[in-house]
Amino acid sequence: MAIPHAPPGQAIDIRPLGPELSAAVTKTLIKTDRLEVIRLVVPTGKTIPPHKVAGAITVQCLEGRVEFTALGETREMHAGQMLYLSGGTEHSVKGIDDASLLVTISL
C-alpha cells in the first residue's frame, strides 16, 4: 500500500502524541530522494538493535525518555534534546519510558 507523505511546504504536526502514544506506530512523515523524516515510536523496554544508515542523521526526542547508544557511549535523551551522527555511525535505542523520536536522515 502506498504511504502518503507530506508534500513540500505543507505543515506536519510533530507535537507529542501524549495519550495516543501507547497505540502509535513508527511513521515516515517526509520522504524524498534527499531527505527522510520519521517519527520513531519506542515503547518502554523496546530495544532497536545496533544499525546504521548511509546519511547523516539528527535524532530529536519529542516525548518520553530513551537510552541512546553510539560512539561508545550510552546517554539518556528526553523531550527537547537533539543529537546528530555522521553517516555510517552505528547506534541503538532503548525505551526507558514510552517515547517518540523524530529522526531526520540526510541522504
Place this chain on the structure above:
Amino acid sequence: MAIPHAPPGQAIDIRPLGPELSAAVTKTLIKTDRLEVIRLVVPTGKTIPPHKVAGAITVQCLEGRVEFTALGETREMHAGQMLYLSGGTEHSVKGIDDASLLVTISL
C-alpha cells in the same frame, strides 16, 4: 571568532527559550559538511526576505508563531509544526509573535 558547534552524539537542548527568547539571537547548533542545524530567532514583526539554500531543508517551529511563505503560499506556523522544502526553493519568514525555528539543512 570560532563558534563552537556540538560534536556528534552530544545532546543539544532545543526546548523553547521562553522568557530568554526576547534577548536571544540566531545560532548555528550543528555544522558539518553534510548537515547544518540552526535555531533561527524571529522577533515579532521581523521579516527575513525571500532567500534560498542549495540543500533540502526542514523548518520546525519551536515556539511562537511565524508567517512562512514558499511555493506561492503564506501559511502560519506555530510550535509543534514542521515542513520541508526541496533545495533551491525560495522562501521568506515573518514573525507574528516572537518565535524560534529549528532549521535543518541537508547539504
